[in-house]
Amino acid sequence: xxxxxxxxxxxxxxxxxxxxxxxxEKVIEVIEEKEMEIYAPKLFIIxxxxxxxxxxxxxxxxxxxxxx
Numbered sequence: 001x002x003x004x005x006x007x008x009x010x011x012x013x014x015x016x017x018x019x020x021x022x023x024x025e026k027v028i029e030v031i032e033e034k035e036m037e038i039y040a041p042k043l044f045i046i047x048x049x050x051x052x053x054x055x056x057x058x059x060x061x062x063x064x065x066x067x068x
Contacts, residue, residue, distance in 0.1 A: 002036050002037070002038055
């Protein structure tokens with residue numbers, strides 16, 4: 001089990017810093033290769049949405065996260 005911090009996910013989707021986004025991409029590849037489970041804290045959705053909103057504003061879709 002591993003937890004990837006919210007800024008890591010944001011760097012993956014919005015690569016403002018190439019070094020950081022490349023590093024996160026490599027970390028995700030290793031996690032997938034080792035078939036590890038990725039966990040997120042309960043506040044992840046709020047943190048991720050908030051960070052994305054600051055970066056892209058109105059361009060972020062509001063229905064990305066559905067809880068069925």
